[in-house]
Amino acid sequence: MSAFLALIRASFQREVEHRAKMLVRILGSLVEIVARVSIWQAVFSGHGSMNGITLSQMVTYALIGGTILSSWDATMIVRDVGTTIRTGAIGATLLRPVGYPLMLLAEQLGARFFDWLLISLPVIAIMGFCYGLQLPASFGHGILFVGFLFVSLAVLMLTGILLGLFSFWVFDAHSLEWFMRGALATLSGGLVPIWFFPAGLATVAHVLPFSWITYHPMAVYLGARDLASSALYLVAGGGWVMALGLAVAFVWSRACGQVVVQGG
């Protein structure tokens, strides 16, 4: 456990080293939020609410869903694993007495916590000031949202690691990365909430694990569900986390025999 925490810390520190990168990313994130909010303003112009959702709720959805719950950077895991394998750095990584998926998880968590603290929070504060930010629907919803936040993080990391591990067979992680990026952008509800999906797709997206990344947490935050059904969704999300965890363990046990260290 101590090793795991130390690795998270190291990855966090590593991000801190790149200060210029951080400023550019804050800027990028601001632009993205402005774009998202503008789209929703255009869509809602002349309508008080759509499907029972108000513009002010959608702005909050875009703000939190586009930062803390965003799936955009998760594909980084896939790229990182791909690079490690392509350059042969996997060899040195496997010399450490720590399980590889665990090392990956720690590394990504460190980077993610850094993002939350130094990119998402400032962006939410600035944009919230400009457009207004709704608070959680109730105290209970707020508490549940914290639980959803961890489920969201876990689903995101585990899907990333799972796909990343496939690089041991595919080698070219790029294709995997784009597959994941596409799947996440639509199915997580990160770009468009599942409320606005056509009925058939909505039903599918609703039960797939991706919707726990952005859509379900935000639905709870905004109070679109009562507390009891929100809690039920949280438990279901926990189920997905366990399933994905098992899948990662299984795929890794298979990947071990596939290791090829490239470049001597």
Next chain:
Amino acid sequence: MASIISAENVSKIFQQRVSQPGVLGAVRGFIAPIKRPVPAVDDITFSIAAGEAVGYLGPNGAGKSTMIKMLTGILAPSAGMVTVLGRQPQAERVANARQIGVVFGQRTQLWWELPLFESFELHRRMYRMPADLFARNRTDLTEMMGLSSFLDRPVRHLSLGQRMRAEIAMALMHDPRILFLDEPTIGLDVVAKDVVRKFLSRINRERGTTIILTTHDLQDIEEICPRLIMVDEGRLLFDGAIGELRSRFGARRRLTLEFVSEPGRVRVAGAELVGGEGRVREFLLADDGRSLVELLAALEADVDLRDVRLHEPGIEEIIRTHYQARAAA
């Protein structure tokens, strides 16, 4: 002494995809790739006892690194069995990793962006080292390898020599019983090489750490390793003391005689005339251990000698001769 590392009939075969020429070939290769098995390690057997220092030598592509990767648990052998400290390293990778130290000359294990001391700190956590052991080893190794002046510098700012010293120090931090080094002196200057070599042989002597080292640089082996394992094209060529190498590969001493004037016919009993012109004659000597005095006593010549040279081939020469002979064949 009991062996702590053993390889029994170990082979590692990589499947290499064969590229076919032309667009049609490329399409065919995409649909039904042709794979060719390439043996990187071919039926190798050896065993190493605790406290030994062994040089693992061979030209590029001889399968040295592949063997090290199997011993450190990164790769699984295709056939045969590797045992390190009673375990199969690939199946019990994490347990194996705790008891060995590894340095790859061409890859870093330090955290590139972080100050050096942070890498050591992470190492302590990952290897679950007791605080007092870590403090002691850190102090000792920092002093022995002269790291104190750059402990707080990010690793990416270190010179190659500094970095390699740090890599070796870190690999030894958790008191491993075996230290694997894959080309540890590659790219280092003469002074840095010397530091690394002296340090390694000291660690082997004083701590009894078993050392397995691959290298192209024979001087590494001459200074650190009494035992040599030589491989080529995946196969074992030689396993024994460095001194035995000479007799095994039949590298013979060369005697050069220079006379005061053109000597005409010259004979030395038990030596073969191989060259020379004018006042110089060269002989290859049989491997019979005769001294220079004995050789000169066997000299039959009508002219007086001006100078005599006896040349002992170094291991570099022996090995070069062997590889060249193989390349020509």
